[in-house]
Amino acid sequence: MKIYISADMEGVGGIVHSDQTDSSHPEYQRGRKLMTAEVNAAVEGALQGGATELLVNDSHGGMRNILIEELHPDAILLSGATKQFSMMAGIDRTYDAVFFTGYHARAATSFANLDHTWNGPTILQNAWLNNVEVGETGLNAALAGYFGVAVALVTGDQTTCAQAKELLGADLETVAVKEALGRAAAKNLHPTKAHALIRDAAARALASRKKRAPFTFKSPITLRLALARSSQADRCLLMPNVKLVAPRVVEFTHEDYAVLYNAFRALMVLADVHV
Ligand SMILES: [Zn+2]
Structure with a gap:
């Protein structure tokens, strides 16, 4: 069973401010460790759930955030940019399920850490696909859907999880690793707790993945x-x-x-x- 993980950073527990996701800031070095540890929790859960191949696509900023020396050895790391399909680089029809870790709410969302869609809010304020408002979760889930693959797990703050369920179905496995109180403040679970929740949800997500339909839009x-x-x-x-x-x-x-x-x-x- 092949699992594809697109790993972003703003939705990682403990990260609430852009200083923590900006590679030029000293706080970033801790941010990338927190990011890598959450990815590992998803990988461990996927392995428990029957995964045999895992591709982890580093999907934040310059896409060189995950520390390969701290990554679970059973995962292949796709790092760097520019790459075709960006946050979904490497996705194809051979995958059985997609996970989004460290994801964030779409631009113009309240009670959501670092809400944005692709470029920051000084560039893109809102995006829609066939009149459905989408952020990165929707844009990327639709590319997985194009290849016939469904998203099985989303992790991030509580608002990210709510938006993902609204878009992809109430039965989607999500893990809220923090409760955002604003754009740059949150009540965070301790990483040990967050990792246990992600591990369990990832394993459950693979057990029930066959019930999930790929996310697609009617053409054109x-x-x-x-x-x-x-x-x-x-x-x-x-x-x-x-x-x-x-x-x-x-x-x-x-x-x-x-x-x-x-x-x-x-x-x-x-x-x-x-x-
Ligand atoms: Zn990001």
């Missing part, structure tokens, strides 16, 4: 992005087939979600302008 699929500034929308319009549908709001439609996902990433590069 329209991606709508609300940018923070008009200049960012101007730059998105440089890409063929992108339409301005309201001030600062652009749309791109395609029948193939993999193409749309790549287009989204290109738009995020184009939109990275602060004038």
Whole structure:
């Protein structure tokens, strides 16, 4: 049984501030240890649940956060960037289930640590797929769904878990490792406790994975992005087939979600302008 883990950082227990996820800040070195330990808990649970192959995709920032020397030896680590499909690099039809660890709520969410969607809130304010508001959980779950693979476990703060269940189904296994009281404050479980919960949930998730349907959208699929500034929308319009549908709001439609996902990433590069 092959398991794919996309590991982000903002939703890791003990992490509440961007200093802890920013590689130029001294607090980051502890953040990456906490991240690696949560991934290990998910790997251990997956192995208990019957996993025989595990790919861990480092999905935060420059994607060189996980400490390979501290990673569970049964996992393969995909690290670094730029890589096709980014936070979902390496996903294909051969996987049996996907886990999202350390995930965070979508942009413009209250009571959610470091809520954002891809680039920070100074660039992207909201994103929708066929009128369903999505963050990274939705965008990435839909790419897993494109390959016929369902998400079986999401970990992060309580709001991330609630958003994931709303989108992917109430029966989704989630672990809230912290209760966010705001964008940069949370009540955190001790790592020992959080790891035990993640381990148990990962094992349970694989026991019930066959009941879960892949997350997909009816084709053609329209991606709508609300940018923070008009200049960012101007730059998105440089890409063929992108339409301005309201001030600062652009749309791109395609029948193939993999193409749309790549287009989204290109738009995020184009939109990275602060004038
Ligand atoms: Zn991140």
